[in-house]
Amino acid sequence: MNMSMPARWSLRRTLLALVLTLTVSIWCFSAVVVYLDADTESRELFDQSLSETGHLLLALADHELEEHVEMAAPTLTEIHDGKHSKYLLFQIWDGQHRLIYRSAGAPETAFTSLSLESDNQFGWIRMEGQEWRTYSSWNARQNMQIQVAEPSSHRKEISSRFAYKLMLFALLVVPLLVVGMWWSVNRVFRSLQTVANEVSQRMPGDLHQLNLRGAPTEIHPLLHAINRLFERVSQTLEREQRFTADAAHELRTPLAAIKTNLQVIQRARNDDERAEAAAGLGTSVDRATRLVGQLMTLAKLEPPYDKNLVLQETDLANLLQPQMAGWQTQAEKAQISFSAELQSGIALIHAESILILFRNLMDNALRYTPVGGRVQVSCGQTENGVYLRIADNGAGIPEEMRERVFQRFVRLSDATIPGSGLGLSIVKSIADNHHATLTLAEGLDERGLGVTLVFPLYAAAVLPAIQSTIPPTPSAQ
Numbered sequence: 001m002n003m004s005m006p007a008r009w010s011l012r013r014t015l016l017a018l019v020l021t022l023t024v025s026i027w028c029f030s031a032v033v034v035y036l037d038a039d040t041e042s043r044e045l046f047d048q049s050l051s052e053t054g055h056l057l058l059a060l061a062d063h064e065l066e067e068h069v070e071m072a073a074p075t076l077t078e079i080h081d082g083k084h085s086k087y088l089l090f091q092i093w094d095g096q097h098r099l100i101y102r103s104a105g106a107p108e109t110a111f112t113s114l115s116l117e118s119d120n121q122f123g124w125i126r127m128e129g130q131e132w133r134t135y136s137s138w139n140a141r142q143n144m145q146i147q148v149a150e151p152s153s154h155r156k157e158i159s160s161r162f163a164y165k166l167m168l169f170a171l172l173v174v175p176l177l178v179v180g181m182w183w184s185v186n187r188v189f190r191s192l193q194t195v196a197n198e199v200s201q202r203m204p205g206d207l208h209q210l211n212l213r214g215a216p217t218e219i220h221p222l223l224h225a226i227n228r229l230f231e232r233v234s235q236t237l238e239r240e241q242r243f244t245a246d247a248a249h250e251l252r253t254p255l256a257a258i259k260t261n262l263q264v265i266q267r268a269r270n271d272d273e274r275a276e277a278a279a280g281l282g283t284s285v286d287r288a289t290r291l292v293g294q295l296m297t298l299a300k301l302e303p304p305y306d307k308n309l310v311l312q313e314t315d316l317a318n319l320l321q322p323q324m325a326g327w328q329t330q331a332e333k334a335q336i337s338f339s340a341e342l343q344s345g346i347a348l349i350h351a352e353s354i355l356i357l358f359r360n361l362m363d364n365a366l367r368y369t370p371v372g373g374r375v376q377v378s379c380g381q382t383e384n385g386v387y388l389r390i391a392d393n394g395a396g397i398p399e400e401m402r403e404r405v406f407q408r409f410v411r412l413s414d415a416t417i418p419g420s421g422l423g424l425s426i427v428k429s430i431a432d433n434h435h436a437t438l439t440l441a442e443g444l445d446e447r448g449l450g451v452t453l454v455f456p457l458y459a460a461a462v463l464p465a466i467q468s469t470i471p472p473t474p475s476a477q
Helices: 011-067 082-087 152-200 217-267 271-300 316-333 351-368 423-433
Strands: 089-094 099-102 120-127 130-138 144-151 312-315 337-342 346-349 374-382 385-392 437-441 450-455
Touching: 011 089, 011 120, 011 130, 011 144, 011 152, 130 152, 144 152, 152 217, 217 271, 312 316, 316 337, 316 346, 316 351, 316 374, 316 385, 346 351, 346 385, 346 450, 351 374, 351 385, 351 423, 423 437, 423 450
Parallel strands: 337 374
Antiparallel strands: 089 099, 089 144, 120 130, 130 144, 312 346, 374 385, 385 450, 437 450
16 A cells, blocks of 8 residues: 655755745845835935025025015026026015015926915925925015925935845845855754764664764754663663573573473383373473463563553452462462461552462462461551562571562572572562562561562542551561
8 A cells, every 4th residue: 555755844944944034034124114214214304404495595585685675576596507406496485475586497386375374384296297395484574485395206216225225235145144044054954964874874783872962952852862762772672682591591491301301202111101201291391381471471571561551440359369269279289378368458550460470479489388388468558558468487588689589580599499580570570560669578487488569559549447557577688
């Protein structure tokens, strides 16, 4: 079945596009704001210049009027410059609304109303197909008014030149900005490529930690996560290799016994020898089967398979009660006294795993307790948690060995009963998966072995008053 490939995208190109878009957008917005602000300032300066020119011309005309009272309305010859007529026109009117002076090109009609109500005023008119900015003002005696007109094209020309300079600056700066950002982003991402090259060049078994030196702080969490992954993979491989080596070593003995018994059967001279060899073969097969079963159980309890264990609210006494009859029968066959005191205690447990733990502890207790000995099982709840205790008065385990026996395939040097050395390893793994405390101490009658397992209290459990107490035991060293 064809499956579409997931869409690929480049972090480098995406980051560069975002940065460039944001930078250019901010720059364009700033340029528009600067242009609008500069245009407003220029308009104010032009208006101020227009008013100052009007007042200067009004003062000159007022002085001339005092000297030539009877003068008609001549055209000022000094304003015949074409440049002035292009950028500035003016008219001077008297109090009877008669035109006294006008510049070359100025019409004989007033630019604006000749009302005496406003002394100084700006306005806009349309003349000769374009807009003009006007300013009008009366003198102090209110007998003469100046009207000045300036084309808007002059102002727009200056604003356009400023806008063109901004655009030219953008055309020069934006390419440099693109090149600079591209170089900067590539330089930053070079460290990522270095890490990628280091990982890609490693051999499958090389799980050493990645070097964080020179890497940006932002990718440290990713590198730490990769290093933790390498560490977990390394630990898993180490456990599997050790598990495989130990299993192969331990399976040699029962397999060698099976092979020997088969050879004896093949060479048996009579039925008695053949029957004896067949019995030995059965014992060897049982031992190998038990060992393989324990190895498979132990493998299921270790990472990552231990994550599949779902803990549920369970009453430990109700879980163990159905098992008592079978163990009572086995104890009677071994001529061992068996007693159980089960009281309610609710904890979060995985039932199947706890039954495996209980079976291993009971099997060890019955196997290492001599004829006429005692095995006692108890469970219940205390202030510290829900407990399970299995004690006997057998040979026990020396105090200096009580920590080592939790390791795989470790057995006491003077052990005479066949075993694989995996039972307590399985018990330890199950206890760890339940976050329970496992303690080895003396058992019954100040001898033997007492194994105590304490589960954390389940906070939601509502139990009656606790009537049971756990027998005091010394802590394991």
